[in-house]
Amino acid sequence: MSIENVTARISELQARLAQFAPAPSATTGAGFATELTGARIATTGAPSDGTVTGDDVVAEARKYLGLPYVWGGTDPTKGMDCSGLVQVVYRSLGYELPRVSYQQAAAGRPVAGMAEARPGDLLAWDNSSRNNGVDHIAIYIGGGKMIEAPRTGLDIRVVDVPSPPDVIRRIIDQPAPGAAGGVPVAARASAGTPYxxxxxxxxxxxxxxxxxxxxxxxxxxxxxxxxxxxxxxxxxxxxxxxxxxxxxxxxxxxxxxxxxxxxxxxxxxxxxxxxxxxxxxxxxxxxxxxxxxxxxxxxxxxxxxxxxxxxxxx
Missing domain, CATH: 1.10.530.10 (Lysozyme)
Structure with missing residues (x-):
C-alpha cells in the first residue's frame, strides 16, 4: 500500500471517529474545559487591535519553504504535514487552530469562491472518496498561488492552485470582535453594574x-x-x-x-x-x-x- 493510500485511510478513520465523539456539555461554562484539553488558548502573539493581516500569514508561511514534508509533523525545524504547517503558521500569529485538516476546514468563516479569496485564506480539498471531509489544506498567497506541504518526498513549496478548492475559509479579517451584525457593544460598564x-x-x-x-x-x-x-x-x-x-x-x-x-x-x-x-x-x-x-x-x-x-x- 502506498504512502498516499495509508494517509487517506488514516484520514478516513479520523473522520469516522470524530462523528462518534460525544458532544460537548451544553451546561453553562462546562464545555470549554473539555475542549481546552491539549489546546493552547491564543492569548499571546495576536495583536488585540486586529493588525494581523493576510500578508502577515503569507510572510510567516514563507519562512518554511523548503522544509521537508513529514507526515504528522508539527516541528518547524524538522518538517510538517499540510495541517501541521497551517497550525504552526497561525499559532505564531496568535490563532489556535485544530490539528487536522478537516477540522481546520471548519474554522473561521466561509469564503464563497476563488474570486473572493484573499492572501492568508485556507484552501482545502477532499481528494479521496474513501474518507469523509477534507484531507489536504494549504494557505493562499494571492495571484492564483498557494503554499502547501504536499506529500512525502516533497518539500513545502509555492504552487499554482491546482483546482477549485472544495472549501475556502477565512481565519482573520473577520467582522470586528466585540460586534455582531453591526451592533456595537458598550466599551465601558454601564452605571450600577456590579464590579x-x-x-x-x-x-x-x-x-x-x-x-x-x-x-x-x-x-x-x-x-x-x-x-x-x-x-x-x-x-x-x-x-x-x-x-x-x-x-x-x-x-x-x-x-x-x-x-x-x-x-x-x-x-x-x-x-x-x-x-x-x-x-x-x-x-x-x-x-x-x-x-x-x-x-x-x-x-x-x-x-x-x-x-x-x-x-x-x-
Whole structure:
C-alpha cells in the first residue's frame, strides 16, 4: 500500500471517529474545559487591535519553504504535514487552530469562491472518496498561488492552485470582535453594574468591550462570585476548574481573577471566531462544537444563552 493510500485511510478513520465523539456539555461554562484539553488558548502573539493581516500569514508561511514534508509533523525545524504547517503558521500569529485538516476546514468563516479569496485564506480539498471531509489544506498567497506541504518526498513549496478548492475559509479579517451584525457593544460598564471597575479594567487589558464582559457575568452567575453550577463551573464567570487553570486563574471565586480570566477567554474566542455570537456559543458549548457545526450548535441551552447575552449587549 502506498504512502498516499495509508494517509487517506488514516484520514478516513479520523473522520469516522470524530462523528462518534460525544458532544460537548451544553451546561453553562462546562464545555470549554473539555475542549481546552491539549489546546493552547491564543492569548499571546495576536495583536488585540486586529493588525494581523493576510500578508502577515503569507510572510510567516514563507519562512518554511523548503522544509521537508513529514507526515504528522508539527516541528518547524524538522518538517510538517499540510495541517501541521497551517497550525504552526497561525499559532505564531496568535490563532489556535485544530490539528487536522478537516477540522481546520471548519474554522473561521466561509469564503464563497476563488474570486473572493484573499492572501492568508485556507484552501482545502477532499481528494479521496474513501474518507469523509477534507484531507489536504494549504494557505493562499494571492495571484492564483498557494503554499502547501504536499506529500512525502516533497518539500513545502509555492504552487499554482491546482483546482477549485472544495472549501475556502477565512481565519482573520473577520467582522470586528466585540460586534455582531453591526451592533456595537458598550466599551465601558454601564452605571450600577456590579464590579464595574474590575470589568472596565479587564476591558482595557484585553480589548473585549466591558458591556460584553458584564453581560456574560450576568448570564453566567447573576454576578454571584460564589456561584457553583451543577457541572462544577465556579465564580462570576463560571469557569470550570481545568479552564481556570489553563487561564492562570488560581481562585475563580475571587472576582478580580474571575473577571480577568473570563475576559481573556472571551478575547481568545473572539479572535478565533471573529463574531460575538459565535464566541458566546463557544464560551457556553466549547469551541470544538462551534467548529464542528460551522456556527452556533443546535443545543437549546446554547442557543438560548447566545440570544440572552446578545439581547443584553444590543
Amino acid at each position: 464595574a471597575e474590575l470589568i472596565d479594567a479587564a476591558a482595557d487589558r484585553t480589548g473585549v468591550p466591558a458591556g460584553l464582559i458584564a453581560a456574560v457575568a450576568r448570564q453566567e452567575s447573576g454576578f454571584d462570585p460564589r456561584a457553583v453550577s451543577p457541572a462544577g463551573a465556579q465564580g462570576l464567570m463560571q469557569l470550570m476548574p481545568g479552564t481556570a487553570r489553563g487561564l492562570g486563574v488560581t481562585d475563580p471565586f475571587d472576582p478580580a481573577q474571575a473577571i480577568d480570566g473570563g475576559a481573556r477567554l472571551l478575547r481568545s474566542l473572539l479572535d478565533r471566531f471573529g463574531r460575538t455570537d459565535l464566541a458566546l456559543a463557544a464560551y457556553n458549548a466549547g469551541p470544538g462544537a462551534v467548529s464542528r457545526y460551522g456556527g452556533i450548535p443546535p443545543y437549546q441551552e446554547t442557543q438560548s444563552y447566545v440570544r440572552n447575552v446578545m439581547a443584553m449587549v444590543s
